[in-house]
Amino acid sequence: MVYLTRKEHFNAAHRLYNPNWDEERNQAVFGKCANPNWHGHNYDLYVTVKARPHTETGFVFDVKRLSTIIREHIIEKLDHKNLNEDVDFMKGKMCSTENLAIEIWKQLEPHIPAGVQLHCIKLYETPRIYVEYFGE
Numbered sequence: 001m002v003y004l005t006r007k008e009h010f011n012a013a014h015r016l017y018n019p020n021w022d023e024e025r026n027q028a029v030f031g032k033c034a035n036p037n038w039h040g041h042n043y044d045l046y047v048t049v050k051a052r053p054h055t056e057t058g059f060v061f062d063v064k065r066l067s068t069i070i071r072e073h074i075i076e077k078l079d080h081k082n083l084n085e086d087v088d089f090m091k092g093k094m095c096s097t098e099n100l101a102i103e104i105w106k107q108l109e110p111h112i113p114a115g116v117q118l119h120c121i122k123l124y125e126t127p128r129i130y131v132e133y134f135g136e
């Protein structure tokens, strides 16, 4: 089995704020991330698929096709958007990096062609913060 990764990038704004909590609790848990003014991140998204390389192409999957699929179904929906307000699949969810990675998996998985399997969504929120989700 070989694991193939495509890196993509998007910029988005968000706020970490639980509407069921009061201001004091939101500030205590989320600190500056609960600030009423949105703040933005330059997200780096790594999508890993796995398969045995095809005997005739040597490819696990055409990585240019993988890029097109990610851009069409994920980047178009997230880039330069407000995650709390503009993105259908984040509605009603806390816009943490963890939840965003899970939702990206759910959006992408149905579009991964037969013969390859989605293995991991790795999402960097900042150069120092990232999550990995394996669909479990």
Ligand SMILES: Nc1nc2c(c(=O)[nH]1)N=C([C@H](O)[C@H](O)COP(=O)(O)OP(=O)(O)OP(=O)(O)O)CN2
Pocket: 016, 033, 039, 095, 096, 097, 098, 125, 126, 127, 128, 129
């Ligand atoms: N478990 C999580 N914790 C935090 C998340 C998250 O998604 N999951 N997100 C945040 C905030 O979005 C916050 O804006 C992170 O940015 P920042 O504080 O700038 O992050 P850095 O640690 O990379 O920056 P430093 O300058 O090194 O502090 C918070 N927690």
